[in-house]
Amino acid sequence: MTQATLADTNTGNVRMTAGERAGIPPRRMDFEFSEETNRYWYGNSAFLTTFWTTLSSLFPEGETFFVDSVKNYRGIIKDPLLKAQVSGFIGQEAMHSKEHEAFNNMAAKHGFPADKLDKELGVMLRFVRKVVPKKMQLAATVALEHYTAILAEQLLRDERHQQMIKDPEALKLWMWHALEENEHKIVAYDVYQLAGGGYFLRTFVMLITTVLFFAIVGVNHARLLWADKSLFKFKDNWKGITFLWGWKGLFPQLAGKYLDFFRPGFHPNDHDTVALLDEWRHKMLDEGGMLADQIKNPSRAAKSTAAA
Ligand SMILES: [Fe+2]
Ligand SMILES: [Fe+2]
Numbered sequence: 001m002t003q004a005t006l007a008d009t010n011t012g013n014v015r016m017t018a019g020e021r022a023g024i025p026p027r028r029m030d031f032e033f034s035e036e037t038n039r040y041w042y043g044n045s046a047f048l049t050t051f052w053t054t055l056s057s058l059f060p061e062g063e064t065f066f067v068d069s070v071k072n073y074r075g076i077i078k079d080p081l082l083k084a085q086v087s088g089f090i091g092q093e094a095m096h097s098k099e100h101e102a103f104n105n106m107a108a109k110h111g112f113p114a115d116k117l118d119k120e121l122g123v124m125l126r127f128v129r130k131v132v133p134k135k136m137q138l139a140a141t142v143a144l145e146h147y148t149a150i151l152a153e154q155l156l157r158d159e160r161h162q163q164m165i166k167d168p169e170a171l172k173l174w175m176w177h178a179l180e181e182n183e184h185k186i187v188a189y190d191v192y193q194l195a196g197g198g199y200f201l202r203t204f205v206m207l208i209t210t211v212l213f214f215a216i217v218g219v220n221h222a223r224l225l226w227a228d229k230s231l232f233k234f235k236d237n238w239k240g241i242t243f244l245w246g247w248k249g250l251f252p253q254l255a256g257k258y259l260d261f262f263r264p265g266f267h268p269n270d271h272d273t274v275a276l277l278d279e280w281r282h283k284m285l286d287e288g289g290m291l292a293d294q295i296k297n298p299s300r301a302a303k304s305t306a307a308a
Contacts, residue, residue, distance in 0.1 A: 006081050019088025022081060024184045026091025028296035029099055031173050033106030041167035046233065047240025048164070050224035052174070053107045054217055057114035057224075059100035061122040063093040066145065068129065069137040070188055073195045082190055089187040092180045103173055112224045121216075139197060139205035141188045143261070146206070146268065147213065149185035150257040152178035153273055154250065156280055172290055179280050185268040203262050 006021045019026050042049040067090050077083050104114035128137065155161045155178040165171040192202070225231040244250045260266055284291040 006084060017087070017091070018084035019091050022084035022088050024085055024088025024092060024180075024187070026088060026095055027176070027180070027291075029095060029173075029176060029291075029294060030296055031099055031102060031169050031294070033103055033169055035106075035109050037106050037110075037169060038167040039110050041165060041170045043164040043243075044166060045236065045240055045243075046225065046228050046230040047237045048243060050112060050228060050230070051217075051221055051240065051244065053104075053112050053114050054117070054221040054224055056100050056103050056107070057117035057220065058121055058216070060097040060104065060118050061125055062144070063097045063100075065125045065129070065137075066141045066188065067093050069134070069141040070191050072134045073138065073191050076194060077191065082187075082194070085184070085187045086191065089184040092184055096177055096180070099173055099177075103170070112227055114224070117220050117223070135195060135197060135201065136205060138188065138192050138195060139201050140209050142192045142197070142202060143206040143209040144213070145181075145185060145188045146258075146261050148181045149268060150254050150271070151250075152181035153257075153271065153276070154254060156182070156273075156276055158253075172284075172294060175280065175284065176291060179277060179284065182273045182277055185273075189268050199264050206261055 017025070038044075040046055040049045042052050070086060070089065074083075074086060077086060101115075101118070104118055107114040108116075128140075132140075155174060162171065162175070165174060222231060225237070230236070242249060245252065257271060260270065283289055285295070286292065
C-alpha cells in the first residue's frame, strides 16, 4: 500500500489547498454539452448510451449523499492528512455533481429524462438520511465508492471505452471523473474505519447496496430506453447486453475486484492504481493534454505531490 503524505503548503507562489496537499485536488471544470453532443455518444449504441446516462443520472444526488455521509464524521478526524483528504474528496465530488448535472441536462434535451431520475433519487436519499443510521449511510458510501473506483479504473485501463466514446466533451467528462474517483478512493473507507465501522456491517451493507444498485440501474435504464423508443430493439440491445455481461464484458471483468471487498482486511489501496493515475494525469493535464485548456484552475491542475 502506498502511504500518502502531506505536501508542503506552498509551491512557488501558489498556495495549495488542503485537498491538493493530500494529492486529491479538486479541479474546476466547465464542460459544454449541447444538442450538438452526439445523441448516441457511446458506441453509436442506444443501449450503451442509455446505460452510461443512467449512471450519470445517479451522480448529482448520489455523490451529494456520499459527501454528507462523510461530513457526518468530520468532527472525529484529528489526523491532518485524513482531514485534508476529506477536504479534497468533498471538493472533487461537488464538482462531479455539478458537471454531471450539466451532462444530464444535455441528455434531457435529447429526450432522455436523466434529470427526472436524478430528482427521484434525491427524494429517496432524503428519506434514507432520515431513517437509516449514520454508520450504515457511511457503509453504503464505502460500498458505492468501491463500485465507482473499480468501474472508473476499468474506464482508464481498457482502451475500448475510450474508443467507444464518440463525443470529445463526453470523453473528457468520463475520464476526468474516472481519474478523480481513483484519487480519492480511500477516503470514505478510512473515515469508516476511524468511526469504528467493522467487517460485518461493511459487507452486509455491500450486499444490500448491490441488490439496490442493480435494481435501480436496471429499472432506470429500461425507462431511458423506453423514452428513446429503443426498449424493444432486441438485436441492438442484445449486443449491448453482451458488451456489459458477456465473456470479457464489463461486469464479469470487474467481478474479481468487486469480490475483493469481502476479504477481511481489504483496503482500496490493495488495487494499485498509482502508475495508471500518473499516466492519465500526464495524458490529461500536461500541455496539449485533453483537459489542459478546460481546467479552470490551471495552476492547480494537480501534478499530485502526494500519492493517493
Ligand atoms: Fe464522483
Ligand atoms: Fe467518489
